Amino acid sequence: MSLVDKGAETTAAGAREYLTFRLGQEEYGIDILKVQEIRGYENPTRIAHAPAFIKGVTNLRGTIVPIVDMRLRFNCAQAEYNSFTVVIILNLRERVVGIVVDSVSDVMELTPEQVRTAPDIESSIDAQCIRGLGSVGDRMLILLDIEKLMAGMDMGLAMAGD
Known part of the structure; x- marks a missing residue:
């Protein structure tokens, strides 16, 4: 039995686990099953004419991986690179x-009762890419559908099956 199988066994009925991370003052969550690994930030190789939020590519054990700066993608005030800056490597539809x-904050388990529909407001994130808002105590998480977000036309990333 793999680690993922054990984790799925211990979750409450209908509960999902999310990796939580920070962008500025906001806290976001993405499905833990999409996360391959977490790495420290290293300057990627820049690609000419790529959108500003695509920082470039890096070689991860023989796989060329595009690196997207979510702070630039979501129009955060500034993107400062320091010892806390990390890269979350995602495995999305074989990409x-x-x-x-x-x-990165932690992994949180949310039951369906802890997830609310996001209000329909103007934002730099397409509303279809937000699964909902998760609340745990006084924490509010913006739960992203990371596959939809990365497959968006403005991302410039061709995803398998598109």
Whole structure:
């Protein structure tokens, strides 16, 4: 039995686990099953004419991985690279993509009762890419559908099956 299978066994009925991370003052969550690994930030190789939020590519054990800076993608005030800056390597529909975030917080289990529909407001994130808002105590998480977000036309990333 793999580690993922054991984790799925211990979750409450209908509960999902999310990796939480910070971008500025906001806290986001993505499905833990999409996460391959977490790495420290290293400058990627820049690609000419790529959108500003695509920082470039990196070689991850023989796989060329595009690196997307989520702070730039979501129009955060500034994107500062420090010792807390990390790259979350995602495995999305047989495509490996890295996303740069300010920091990773933890893994949280949310039951369906803890997830609310996001209000329909104007934002830099397409509303279809937000699964909902998760609340745990006084924490509010913006739960992203990371596959939809990375497959968006403005991302410039061709995803398998598109």
